[in-house]
Amino acid sequence: MQLFWTPASPFTRKVVIAAKELGLWAEIKVRPTTWPLEWGYATVPFTPGLAEANPVARIPTLITDDGVALGDSTLICQYLNDRAHRQAAGVTIIPADDSRWPMWSLYAIADGLLEAQVAMRAEMLRPNAFRSDGFLQKQRDRIARCFDACEQRAAELTGELTGELTAGDDTPPNLAQITTAIACGYQDWRDWLWDFRPGRPNLSRWYDAFSQRPAMQETEPKDTPEA
Numbered sequence: 001m002q003l004f005w006t007p008a009s010p011f012t013r014k015v016v017i018a019a020k021e022l023g024l025w026a027e028i029k030v031r032p033t034t035w036p037l038e039w040g041y042a043t044v045p046f047t048p049g050l051a052e053a054n055p056v057a058r059i060p061t062l063i064t065d066d067g068v069a070l071g072d073s074t075l076i077c078q079y080l081n082d083r084a085h086r087q088a089a090g091v092t093i094i095p096a097d098d099s100r101w102p103m104w105s106l107y108a109i110a111d112g113l114l115e116a117q118v119a120m121r122a123e124m125l126r127p128n129a130f131r132s133d134g135f136l137q138k139q140r141d142r143i144a145r146c147f148d149a150c151e152q153r154a155a156e157l158t159g160e161l162t163g164e165l166t167a168g169d170d171t172p173p174n175l176a177q178i179t180t181a182i183a184c185g186y187q188d189w190r191d192w193l194w195d196f197r198p199g200r201p202n203l204s205r206w207y208d209a210f211s212q213r214p215a216m217q218e219t220e221p222k223d224t225p226e227a
């Protein structure tokens with residue numbers, strides 16, 4: 001498998017953590033991509049092979065060993081989960097039973113949070129005069145609502161409902177937990193975002209423990225090379 005990747009993209013981090021937690025990371029060849037900062041508001045020269053594999057020209061894009069291009073992180077995680085489960089029954093980040101529906105419900109909130117963070121990033125890259133304060137505020141409001149929902153549903157993250165998941169635990173976390181943690185990590189990383197912790201003690205405690213997992217530590221976000 002080949003993965004078009006950058007160290008900054010939270011959607012790509014989701015796929016990398018999923019692959020590591022599922023024991024598939026060694027089977028993936030990383031294809032680093034570069035992004036001139038104009039990507040936020042203009043078509044930029046793409047890393048060779050990316051737009052040819054995925055005309056949407058976004059990362060993550062995974063090319064399977066059969067040559068199928070999967071250009072969306074949710075889809076890639078489902079593919080990896082299927083593959084891992086076939087290799088070792090019981091290894092999963094997406095429950096097979098009915099608990100998958102609350103998991104997907106929380107996942108959609110965390111993924112919407114990532115979308116709002118990335119939409120803000122693109123807007124922040126626009127020259128000052130073209131930035132929309134209204135658009136930025138809309139994303140801030142969405143981010144705050146989604147973090148509030150994660151706090152309210154912290155029992156689903158902490159393990160009261162899904163099994164304890166901390167640094168030393170070998171059981172793969174579920175995809176909602178992975179995605180929520182990435183949203184918390186992105187919020188900490190970008191200096192134009194704010195501390196999500198005040199007023200959210202349960203989410204904060206859970207994230208501080210979860211972020212010690214090796215897959216989280218090995219994928220700390222870094223700036224993407226422009227060329």
Ligand SMILES: N[C@@H](CCC(=O)N[C@@H](CS)C(=O)NCC(=O)O)C(=O)O
Binds near residue numbers: 010012057
């Ligand atoms: N829904 C997609 C979103 C992917 C996405 O927005 N990727 C960003 C990087 S975080 C990207 O490639 N942006 C480049 C662009 O929009 O031109 C997924 O889950 O994979």
